[in-house]
Every structure is written in C-alpha cells, then in structure tokens.
Amino acid sequence: DQQVKQNSPSLSVQEGRISILNCDYTNSMFDYFLWYKKYPAEGPTFLISISSIKDKNEDGRFTVFLNKSAKHLSLHIVPSQPGDSAVYFCAAWVFGNEKLTFGTGTRLTIIP
Amino acid sequence: ETGVTQTPRHLVMGMTNKKSLKCEQHLGHNAMYWYKQSAKKPLELMFVYNFKEQTENNSVPSRFSPECPNSSHLFLHLHTLQPEDSALYLCASSQEGRAGGELFFGEGSRLTVL
Numbered sequence: 001d002q003q004v005k006q007n008s009p010s011l012s013v014q015e016g017r018i019s020i021l022n023c024d025y026t027n028s029m030f031d032y033f034l035w036y037k038k039y040p041a042e043g044p045t046f047l048i049s050i051s052s053i054k055d056k057n058e059d060g061r062f063t064v065f066l067n068k069s070a071k072h073l074s075l076h077i078v079p080s081q082p083g084d085s086a087v088y089f090c091a092a093w094v095f096g097n098e099k100l101t102f103g104t105g106t107r108l109t110i111i112p
Numbered sequence: 113e114t115g116v117t118q119t120p121r122h123l124v125m126g127m128t129n130k131k132s133l134k135c136e137q138h139l140g141h142n143a144m145y146w147y148k149q150s151a152k153k154p155l156e157l158m159f160v161y162n163f164k165e166q167t168e169n170n171s172v173p174s175r176f177s178p179e180c181p182n183s184s185h186l187f188l189h190l191h192t193l194q195p196e197d198s199a200l201y202l203c204a205s206s207q208e209g210r211a212g213g214e215l216f217f218g219e220g221s222r223l224t225v226l
Contacts, residue, residue: 043217
C-alpha cells in the first residue's frame with residue numbers, strides 16, 4: 001500500500017509560468033511533509049518542508065500548501081526557470097520514526 | 113567536501129560477484145540510511161542505523177548486508193545479486209530527533225547486475 005502518491009509522472013511548464021506539483025497521502029499520522037528535488041546522476045536534495053500544523057510554507061519561489069482534510073499537498077514554483085527541470089519527490093515523516101516515506105516522483109520539464 | 117559521499121558511482125557486477133558500496137558523511141549526523149531507487153517506484157528504505165546500531169531492516173534479502181563501523185561510515189555488501197537488483201542505491205544521513213526528518217543524500221551508486 002503506497003502511503004504517499006504522486007499521480008503525475010511528468011509535467012511540462014513554460015518558463016516564467018507557475019509549476020504545480022501534487023502529492024496525496026493516506027496516513028493521517030504524518031507530522032511533516034517534505035519535497036526533494038533530484039537532477040540526473042545526483043542524489044535528491046531537500047527543497048522545502050511543511051509541518052502538519054500549518055497549511056502553507058513559503059521559501060522564495062517555492063511554496064508548499066497542505067490540505068489536511070483532503071490529505072493533499074502541492075508544491076508551487078513561480079516563476080518557473082529552466083534550472084527547475086528535475087524530478088520532484090514528495091515525502092512524509094512521522095515524529096519518532098526515522099523513516100521517510102517517498103512518492104514515486106514527478107519529472108518537471110521547463111520549456112524555454 | 114560534499115556532505116555525503118558515495119563510492120563507486122557506477123558498478124557493474126555478475127551474479128556470482130561480491131562487491132561493496134561505501135558511504136561517508138561529513139555532517140556529524142548520527143543516523144545513516146540505505147535507499148534503493150528503481151525506475152517508476154518510490155524510494156525504498158532498506159536499512160537504518162542510529163548511533164551505529166541497526167534499527168531497521170526493511171525486509172531486505174540477505175544478499176544485501178549492511179555494515180556501519182562508526183557513525184560516519186556505512187557500507188552495503190553485495191553478494192550473489194539478481195538482475196532485478198539493478199538500481200540506484202542512495203545513502204543518506206540525518207540528525208536523529210531533528211524535526212522534519214530532513215535527509216541529506218549522497219549522489220548514489222548506480223548498480224547493474226548482469
């Protein structure tokens with residue numbers, strides 16, 4: 001049973017427009033949600049996180065929204081830049097459990 | 113020096129070979145992890161070490177054998193692997209108890225089993 005789901009394997013967005021990546025989860029016990037970004041031939045790097053007690057967290061061009069009632073979170077990137085082209089993983093974490101649960105990833109391509 | 117270093121970056125081995133993957137972290141963290149990334153699958157947690165003690169073995173076949181000699185080094189010993197074990201193996205580290213569960217990943221070791 002996949003507890004964290006990213007239903008869109010790929011997404012293409014025009015440079016300068018908004019990119020919206022979605023993630024759904026099933027476990028209501030998750031305390032934190034994280035987004036990781038991965039370039040080819042590199043390991044994932046942490047991008048932004050949000051606590052389950054918040055509904056929004058913003059860091060520069062990146063904003064993560066959390067809708068607990070819908071068990072849904074999204075990552076907004078605006079404006080999108082060519083360097084944002086990568087695979088984005090959604091992950092979730094339960095406090096006290098050192099295990100992060102990852103989604104399958106969404107490949108974002110920014111079109112110049 | 114990067115935070116988490118993995119060697120080798122690429123490895124090709126036959127099913128009867130024995131090889132090892134190495135991971136080293138320079139971040140002073142006390143928890144280290146092995147993850148497996150296969151195509152079109154979520155990152156799969158394999159092993160967790162906290163303060164050099166293995167705290168999780170996520171039903172990993174015995175042909176994968178981890179070793180954590182100290183809190184900075186982690187190995188994954190490989191023996192009689194199968195072609196379906198071909199994947200990207202990622203090492204990560206974190207500071208146990210740190211809110212948010214943020215992991216710092218290495219660049220990965222791409223393994224191909226022939």
